[in-house]
Amino acid sequence: MLAKRIIPCLDIKNGMTVKGIKFLGIKEVGDPVELGALYAQQGADELVFLDITATHEGRKTFVDLVKRIAQHINIPFTVGGGISEIKDAEALLNAGADKISINSSAVKNPQLINDMARNFGSQFVVVAIDAKHFDGDEWIVTVNGGRIPTDKRLFPWAKEAEERGAGEILFTSMDHDGVKQGFANEALSKMSSELSIPIIASGGAGSMEHFKDVFTHGKADAGLAASIFHYKEIAIPDLKGYLKNEGINVRL
Amino acid sequence: MKIAIIKYNAGNIRSVSFALDRLGVEHSITTNPEEIKNADKVIFPGVGEASSTMKYLKENKLDQLIVNLKQPVLGICLGMQLMCSHSEEGDVPCLGIFDEQVKKFVVPKPNPELIKVPHMGWNTITEVNSKLFDETLEGEYVYFVHSYYVARGEHTAATTPYILPFSAALHKDNFYATQFHPEKSGDVGSRILENFIKL
Numbered sequence: 001m002l003a004k005r006i007i008p009c010l011d012i013k014n015g016m017t018v019k020g021i022k023f024l025g026i027k028e029v030g031d032p033v034e035l036g037a038l039y040a041q042q043g044a045d046e047l048v049f050l051d052i053t054a055t056h057e058g059r060k061t062f063v064d065l066v067k068r069i070a071q072h073i074n075i076p077f078t079v080g081g082g083i084s085e086i087k088d089a090e091a092l093l094n095a096g097a098d099k100i101s102i103n104s105s106a107v108k109n110p111q112l113i114n115d116m117a118r119n120f121g122s123q124f125v126v127v128a129i130d131a132k133h134f135d136g137d138e139w140i141v142t143v144n145g146g147r148i149p150t151d152k153r154l155f156p157w158a159k160e161a162e163e164r165g166a167g168e169i170l171f172t173s174m175d176h177d178g179v180k181q182g183f184a185n186e187a188l189s190k191m192s193s194e195l196s197i198p199i200i201a202s203g204g205a206g207s208m209e210h211f212k213d214v215f216t217h218g219k220a221d222a223g224l225a226a227s228i229f230h231y232k233e234i235a236i237p238d239l240k241g242y243l244k245n246e247g248i249n250v251r252l
Numbered sequence: 253m254k255i256a257i258i259k260y261n262a263g264n265i266r267s268v269s270f271a272l273d274r275l276g277v278e279h280s281i282t283t284n285p286e287e288i289k290n291a292d293k294v295i296f297p298g299v300g301e302a303s304s305t306m307k308y309l310k311e312n313k314l315d316q317l318i319v320n321l322k323q324p325v326l327g328i329c330l331g332m333q334l335m336c337s338h339s340e341e342g343d344v345p346c347l348g349i350f351d352e353q354v355k356k357f358v359v360p361k362p363n364p365e366l367i368k369v370p371h372m373g374w375n376t377i378t379e380v381n382s383k384l385f386d387e388t389l390e391g392e393y394v395y396f397v398h399s400y401y402v403a404r405g406e407h408t409a410a411t412t413p414y415i416l417p418f419s420a421a422l423h424k425d426n427f428y429a430t431q432f433h434p435e436k437s438g439d440v441g442s443r444i445l446e447n448f449i450k451l
Contacts, residue, residue: 002414003374003393040438045374071270076395076436096266098436121300123370123397167370167397196359198368219366221373251374251393 003251004215004243005045005222006236007200008229010035012051012081015061017230030230033068039229040075042236045251047073048101048170048224051081052145063095070096078126078170084112086119093120101126101170104143107150107157110164117165126200127161128170129154131187139173139187146174154187155194162195169195170224172202180206180228185218192219200224208234208242215248253449255279256291258318258331260298260308268297268328271435275442277449285317293323293448297435298330302354302400303342306334319347324451325427326384332422332429333400341400349427352402357415370399371414377432382409382423384430384447392440394420394432401431 010017010032017032036047049069051062059082066079079092080101089100100120106113106127116125130146131139131154139154158169171191173184183204192199198221201214205225214220228234240250257268259281272279279295280287288294296318298305309315318325318335327335334346339354346354357369374393377385401418404411409428410421422429428448434441 001375002371005373070267071273074271074274074436074438074442076397076433094266096270098267122399123299123372168372192366196368197370198372221368 001249003045003249004220005200006043006211006239006250007046007048007222007224008039008044008236009048009050009202009224009226010230011226012049012062012065013053015065018052032065033072035230036069036073036077039236040073043240043252044075044236046075046222047077049077049079050101051079053081063091066092066095066097080126080128084109086115089116089120089124093124099124099126099167101128103128103130106161107141107143107152110160113161113164113166117167122165122167125166126168126170127158127166128172129158129161130172130174132174133184133187137190142174146177155191158191158195162197166197168198168200170200170202173204176204177202178227179204182206182210183214183218183220183223185213188214188218188220192221198222208239211239212243212246212248215243253277253293254291255293255295255449256288257281257295257297258288258314259283260300260305260312260314265297267433268295268435271442271445275445275449283312283314285313288314288317289321291323293451294318294321294325296325296327296331296335298328298334299397300330301341302330302333302339302346303344305330306342306344306346309334315347319349322426324448326448327427327429328435329398329431329433332431333402335422335427335429336402339400350402350405350407350422350424350429352405352407352419352422354400354402356400360415367415370397371401372397374437375412375414375432377410377412377420379408380410380421382421382428383451384421384423384428384444385410386443386447389440389443394430394434394437394440394444396420396432398431
């Protein structure tokens with residue numbers, strides 16, 4: 001049976017792992033390769049590395065870092081942050097990335113999803129969506145780390161991304177991110193029913209129970225979190241043992 | 253020991269190379285026919301689209317070369333699918349090493365369990381029965397990412413359940429193949445690659 005995936009996310013700035021709270025107030029927490037290898041050894045199913053460096057110099061550093069990650073880590077990993085052209089994706093593929101995630105650049109230019117899928121295959125393309133709850137079923141898609149609202153709505157945009165060739169959706173609820181009160185399970189469940197590609201849930205993990213809820217109520221295929229792993233609030237082996245006891249199929 | 257990794261126009265070939273580096277095995281990534289023919293073993297990796305990749309193999313005269321290899325060959329993911337007779341992806345005749353059809357997963361209707369395509373993530377291998385696997389690998393998790401599959405048949409060397417039980421691995425004579433990615437399957441995947449290297 002296909003296992004539910006646990007995915008630690010590492011935000012990278014100038015080659016170091018960082019974690020922001022509600023995308024602000026950034027703190028440094030460690031070496032990405034070392035931390036990634038540790039998570040892989042502890043049973044992480046995949047890793048996500050998001051480059052939040054804005055400068056051109058930093059981008060080059062990131063490609064070098066991706067190569068080091070690919071050399072040392074024997075589980076799949078996704079890289080994202082600032083990818084807006086085919087050549088950005090190609091550099092990361094050649095460095096050894098298994099998947100790329102695109103976010104703001106896909107909102108600005110949805111055709112990019114088609115181009116990426118045609119060039120590299122859907123399995124390589126994760127469309128990340130940051131959204132804020134508006135009213136009822138309505139969620140507003142935001143860009144630039146949640147700072148700028150767009151005219152897109154979450155559910156139609158996720159469906160469009162799938163139709164354009166996305167292989168997975170990584171949905172972050174900006175209302176839940178950093179608050180540690182659980183994932184946006186209702187919205188996740190709706191998205192999972194409407195789409196036929198896997199959904200990675202992000203934003204809100206604060207306890208082991210939150211992961212159980214995101215897989216049962218939220219119907220997510222994977223749960224992503226950062227700070228609870230980085231700050232050792234939850235150890236991955238404990239989390240997976242707990243989920244197995246709760247009847248969730250995980251890889252031990 | 254020298255392993256040739258067949259180079260082609262798509263996919264994360266680098267990760268196979270890194271996996272062999274971690275195992276300390278000498279290898280090259282190449283399209284050179286002599287280098288491939290003279291290697292001790294050949295890996296035919298892959299992520300990509302079937303019909304465009306078959307076209308590339310033909311243009312580079314790699315299709316006949318692969319079929320006629322005598323040393324152990326390991327096809328991975330798309331590599332395994334291209335070793336079959338035909339793929340629904342782009343409706344293309346393939347290499348025909350395994351007399352099997354490659355079909356697209358169909359999401360069941362109704363779909364109460366919300367089964368997704370692609371089949372992406374970690375799933376188990378059972379009924380393992382080739383030299384790629386020792387009995388300790390029965391029931392272990394490996395990493396898959398694919399939307400097309402090969403049904404179970406006479407060459408099935410491992411089975412995985414998803415929508416239906418399908419061939420997670422194939423074996424015939426000197427040809428071995430896995431639908432999953434051993435190079436991305438953690439320590440379990442490393443053991444499978446080591447078993448191939450030891451053949």
